[in-house]
Amino acid sequence: MPELPEVETIVRTLAPRVLGKRIAAWETLQPGVPEAGAELLPLLRNMRITRVFRRAKLLLICLSADYVKNGVNDLILAFHFKMTGRFFIHPKGTAPLKHTRLILDMDDGGRLFFDDARKFGYCRVMRPNDLKDWPFFASLGPEPLELSPEELAGHLAARFDKRGVSVKAALLDQTIIAGIGNIYADESLFAAGLAPHRPAGTVNGEKLLALARAVQETLLRSIRECGSSIRDYRDALGNAGAFQNSFQVYGRKGERCPVCKRPLRAARIAGRGTVYCPRCQQ
DNA sequence: ACGAGATCCTGTCAGC
DNA sequence: TGCTGACAGGATCTCG
Secondary structure, three states: OOOHHHHHHHHHHHHHHHOOOEEEEEEEOOOOOOOEOHHHHHHHOOOEEEEEEEEOOEEEEEEEEEEEEOOEEEEEEEEEOOOOEEEEEEOOOOOOOOOEEEEEEEOOOOEEEEEEOOOOOEEEEEOHHHHHHOHHHHHOOOOHHHOOHHHHHHHHHHHHOOOOOEHHHHHHOOOOOOOOOHHHHHHHHHHHOOOOOOEHHHOOHHHHHHHHHHHHHHHHHHHHOOOOOOOOOOOOOOOOOOHHHHOOOOOOOOOEOOOOOOEOEEEEEOOEEEEEOOOOOO
């Protein structure tokens, strides 16, 4: 399930392979793809990929035309991978896979596949102004790695204040902080020694700073290890990540806490499977 | 206004 | 062996 570190890894493996390339052709293989901007797809032909970047869990690809066509000079492709979305670079001539939803052919013959078995993911074709007007994009909270620990703690303090919702639900709320999903919420809460069901509004002071540091360190460590591969995730070149080998609690229900050796407990919090240590996390 | 729960989807796995 | 049901979860929607 690509979260911030996984999407970041896809960007890092994708960018050097596609920057400067032109789109030679495009092909959609399922209805509803893209979910927005289908009428802009024909304009992609001959556009050059000028930038590949990440915002929250979104992969964004910027393209520019050599001249204005139909009043459009620049387009942005936005991909959200949700649970099982993938983004691959395949060699020339590769046939669509079972779950391929969109193919972009580049002028060097490389084929970009957007695959998604569970169909939760989506892509959108947008003009630059469409991106700004997209409510989901506009509502996203700050990037956790673009703030200092103190700034992040201060931001969380303001957003957690008087909130009765669990601290885990607050971490998953993309309008509070962008890019965290179930894996990194559980791992960060364990690292910070915070119980996931604790009301967000009761977390403050040193605990909040510890949480900010835990979020940043967990995300950075995962990025260094090219993300977590549970079952579906791969980077743009098909490689698995390694951070799943460093999980302290996620997916380890019933196993022993790495710190106090007592059994880890599972619960359903914020509608998500949650694993934590009832002794180490208060 | 806020929070909880249902919903979308399909591959995988446990249990019988 | 083959079937059934539970489960995975990001974001959105509905309901209380």
